[in-house]
Structure formats: C-alpha cells, structure tokens
Amino acid sequence: MKLETFADVLKAVGKYRNREFHLLLGNGFSVAYDPEIFSYNALHEFIDNLNDVDLSKILEVIETKNFEIIMQQLDNFSALIDAFGGGVGLKKKIDAASARLKKCLLESVKELHPEHVFTVPENESEACSKFLAKFLNTGGKIFSTNYDLLLYWILMRNSVSDHCDGFGRELENSDEFVPPEKQIQSDLMWGKNRDNQNVFYLHGALPFFDAGIAIEKEEYSQHHYLLENISSRMELGEYPIFVTAGDGNQKLSHIKHNPYLTDCYDNLCNATGSLVTFGFNFGKYDEHIIEAINRAAKFGRKSFPKLLSIYIGTYTEDDREHIHSIEHKFKCKVHIYDAKTADVWGRM
Structure with missing residues (x-):
C-alpha cells in the first residue's frame, strides 16, 4: 500500500x-x-511520584507505561481470583488499587495540563x-x-x-x-x-x-x-x-x-x-x-x-x-x- x-x-x-x-x-x-505533558511516560512518572505503596508495586510488576494495559491486567487478576475462589481480602485490595489508579490517572491529566x-x-x-x-x-x-x-x-x-x-x-x-x-x-x-x-x-x-x-x-x-x-x-x-x-x-x-x-x-x-x-x-x-x-x-x-x-x-x-x-x-x-x-x- x-x-x-x-x-x-x-x-x-x-x-x-x-x-x-x-x-x-x-x-x-x-x-x-507537547510530549512532555501528554505522553504515557509523563503520566506514569506523575503517578509513580505519589508514593502510593500499592500503586508503586503495580507499576513495578506490570512493566508497561500504557495505563489501559495496566488496568486491564488488574481487572483480569480480579476476575481470576473470583474464578479460582481466591481470598476476598486480596480481591478487595486489587479492586481498590484499580479504582485508585483510575482516579490518579484523572488527577494526573489535570495536574500536568497547561493552566489556561x-x-x-x-x-x-x-x-x-x-x-x-x-x-x-x-x-x-x-x-x-x-x-x-x-x-x-x-x-x-x-x-x-x-x-x-x-x-x-x-x-x-x-x-x-x-x-x-x-x-x-x-x-x-x-x-x-x-x-x-x-x-x-x-x-x-x-x-x-x-x-x-x-x-x-x-x-x-x-x-x-x-x-x-x-x-x-x-x-x-x-x-x-x-x-x-x-x-x-x-x-x-x-x-x-x-x-x-x-x-x-x-x-x-x-x-x-x-x-x-x-x-x-x-x-x-x-x-x-x-x-x-x-x-x-x-x-x-x-x-x-x-x-x-x-x-x-x-x-x-x-x-x-x-x-x-x-x-x-x-x-x-x-x-x-x-x-x-x-x-x-x-x-x-
């Protein structure tokens, strides 16, 4: 083509x-x-600097800066815990981390955004x-x-x-x-x-x-x-x-x-x-x-x-x-x- x-x-x-x-x-x-503001790298660095222990662990384990992939893998993991009868406490922790990540992603877009x-x-x-x-x-x-x-x-x-x-x-x-x-x-x-x-x-x-x-x-x-x-x-x-x-x-x-x-x-x-x-x-x-x-x-x-x-x-x-x-x-x-x-x- x-x-x-x-x-x-x-x-x-x-x-x-x-x-x-x-x-x-x-x-x-x-x-x-402006790639320094709107790229996945910038969003990843912003969230990594929040010093949220659970989110930091997730970012370390899932080696990608594409947040769609990260959140999809968290959803998959939560579903697997259900499917195999895993611990309720672990599932709640994963779901809570996923919700925090979504919230932090929105916060990062707002904070990194040009002012006006x-x-x-x-x-x-x-x-x-x-x-x-x-x-x-x-x-x-x-x-x-x-x-x-x-x-x-x-x-x-x-x-x-x-x-x-x-x-x-x-x-x-x-x-x-x-x-x-x-x-x-x-x-x-x-x-x-x-x-x-x-x-x-x-x-x-x-x-x-x-x-x-x-x-x-x-x-x-x-x-x-x-x-x-x-x-x-x-x-x-x-x-x-x-x-x-x-x-x-x-x-x-x-x-x-x-x-x-x-x-x-x-x-x-x-x-x-x-x-x-x-x-x-x-x-x-x-x-x-x-x-x-x-x-x-x-x-x-x-x-x-x-x-x-x-x-x-x-x-x-x-x-x-x-x-x-x-x-x-x-x-x-x-x-x-x-x-x-x-x-x-x-x-x-």
Whole structure:
C-alpha cells in the first residue's frame, strides 16, 4: 500500500467536494503539542511520584507505561481470583488499587495540563484551528478520544465557525413572561444543541460532568480559569466523565451507560463519506472504535450513504506495519498517510 502524505488527503478533500470528511483524534494529537505533558511516560512518572505503596508495586510488576494495559491486567487478576475462589481480602485490595489508579490517572491529566488557553502560543492555536476547519468546512464532524482541554480551547479561542459540542443553556423560569434582564439561565447542559452537534468527545473530557439528571459542562468564570473550576469540583469529589479502563467491550459498556457518550458513539457509527485519523493508533483496546467505523461502512455492504474510506495517520514504520496487520478488520477502503506531514500546530 502506498504511503500517502497529508497533501494527498487534502487533494481527496478537494476532489470529492460533495463528500463529508470527518476527523478522529487520538492521544497523538496532544502529544504532538507537547510530549512532555501528554505522553504515557509523563503520566506514569506523575503517578509513580505519589508514593502510593500499592500503586508503586503495580507499576513495578506490570512493566508497561500504557495505563489501559495496566488496568486491564488488574481487572483480569480480579476476575481470576473470583474464578479460582481466591481470598476476598486480596480481591478487595486489587479492586481498590484499580479504582485508585483510575482516579490518579484523572488527577494526573489535570495536574500536568497547561493552566489556561493562552498557554498555547497564538500562532500554534491559529494553525491548529485551520487544521480542524478543513474538516468542519466539508460538513464533517470531529471525534476525539482525548480527555484534555486542547481541542476545546482551540475551537473556542479561534471561534472556529459552526463548531458545536451540543451544550447550551435552558431558561429556568420559562413558564412565565420574564424580561431578558430577569431571566434565569441554567448551567451549560448537553442536549439543547445536539441537533447541530459536530464535535464529539467519545471517551469524555475534563469539562464534562454527569450531574445525574443532566450532563453539565464546566466553564471559566470571571475570576477563575476553566481548569481551576474543574479542580474545585474534583476537590468536592465530583469527577469528569472519563472512559479509560478495560478492553474495547468494557469501554463500550461504559459508553452505553452514559447518554452523552452513547450519542457520541452513535454519531461515529453513522458517519458517511470519509474519516481521517490523526494520533490514533488503533491499539488492541480500540476494537469498539473499529466496530463503530465498520457500522458506518455498513460492514462493506452496497448500501448507501455510508463511510467509504478511512485515511489513517501513522508516524513510524512500526505504526504502518501495525495498520497493515489489521487492515483486514476495516470494511471500507484504507489509506495510510505520513502523520508527520500534517502541520497541525504550525511548526513546519
């Protein structure tokens, strides 16, 4: 299979002007901005420095810095204890360590994160917004599996036209006529603008909280940056919507138990046209994403409209070999392009 460039992807966008081109972002999008903050190595070091005896032992024994693998192995070990009638005390200890690891992972993302939107240099922010707009301008949608604020910041700071994450405010005293100055608006809640939504966080994100009867989005205030307000909620024991543990089936189960995540996933399942990925490596725990892509492709049936092709960005020869090895899993045309040729952050 020919290795294409991002210029080739853009040629396809220009050639098929009536086709939607969607974008799927993975952790590589954030790592491309700053690998010292967003890589697994940085998260691993942060958690290792917490001096939690049990977590330190786990990190020593399971010799990987991929937290999805670590949590999957803990879940497997817990299941084996059940299957073989092991000690209840040991199972409780493993389950508690797994829960702490998930909590610490979220804490580490928050603590390592840049403080505010203006931390991102203006020229890089603008370059990224132009990259994102290339897809939105085709009528396409943006899907992200990242938890951080980078995508949200870029879209908001640059006022990228027509982007919508589905959140909005409701009038709380709407049962009577109230002059504008006395109207009471709700917090930002998901659902009001879902019909126009074209930005989807498949695994949740730091600003999104499940309030029980509604999905709320935290925002910046007059006196506090967004990350400060998120931190305040976390200190009160509230945690953002966050899918990280388990294999593809377990992630999908988590997704299906949350209305916002379910809607995001369903939108990926119904994407038509073409999908371009950046920073997403289709690892062994991403089978639910491949399943969604194949649903969008109608599993290869001659039924239209459907997802016709996918352009997968890769960085290394190992990445390309991996995609070649799983190419048969995709039920649509697969292209591979060199992700290094995509100037996402304006540094080329």
